[in-house]
Amino acid sequence: MKLRVGFGYDVHQLGFNEELWIGGIHIPFEKGSIGHSDGDVLxxxxxxxxxxxxxxxxxxFHFPDTSNDFKGIDSKILLKRTVDIIAEKGYSINNIDSTICLEKPKLKNLIPEMQSVLAQVMNIDIEDIAIKATTxxxxxxxGKQEGIAAYATVLIQKG
Structure with a gap:
């Protein structure tokens, strides 16, 4: 069995009159992520x-923000395609550890729903997805509520 570790980071500006999508769920809030897709940083x-x-x-590289094909796209579609892309190379997901950095709104009560949605999209066990939130x-x-950031570490396996 071959194991590989990956690290990801994303950031989006926050703005009024935008929707806030994090972890595949819509979160009602006065500000949302500004992005080419739905801006789901996680x-x-x-x-x-x-x-x-x-x-x-x-x-x-795979989903360029210069392409109208991805304008406003639901990031869950991008995640599903990503899982399919790595599967073509023989990899499957072992586990994910992630952190969302956001001053407001508080996310702790929404994390179980995020885990459930992401587990369904990636077809993995909910126990294999850790999501933490911090300010x-x-x-x-x-801290100035101008943006949102997320970090993710994954372990994938082949064989």
Missing amino acids: IHAICDALLGAANMRDIG TEKLGFV
Whole structure:
């Protein structure tokens, strides 16, 4: 069995009159992510981590923001395609560990729903997806509520 680790990071600006999508769920809030797709930073970080672990470049290579095919697309579609892309190389997901950095809204009560949605999209056990949420103690663009960031580490296996 071959094991590989991948790391992903994504950031999006927050703006008024935008929808907030995190972990595949819509979160009602006064601000949302500004992006070419739906701006789901958690899914984008997971996609980058999976692609990196399989040595298959990054999300922008496979789903460029210069393509109208991906304008406003549901990031769950990108995640499903990413799982299919790494599967073509013989890889499957062992587990995911992720962190969302956002000052507001608080996410702790929404994490189980995110885990459930992501597990369904990736066809893996909910226990194999860890999601944590933190603030940056009012520091930087996250702390000033100008943006949102997410980190993901994945372990994939072949064989």
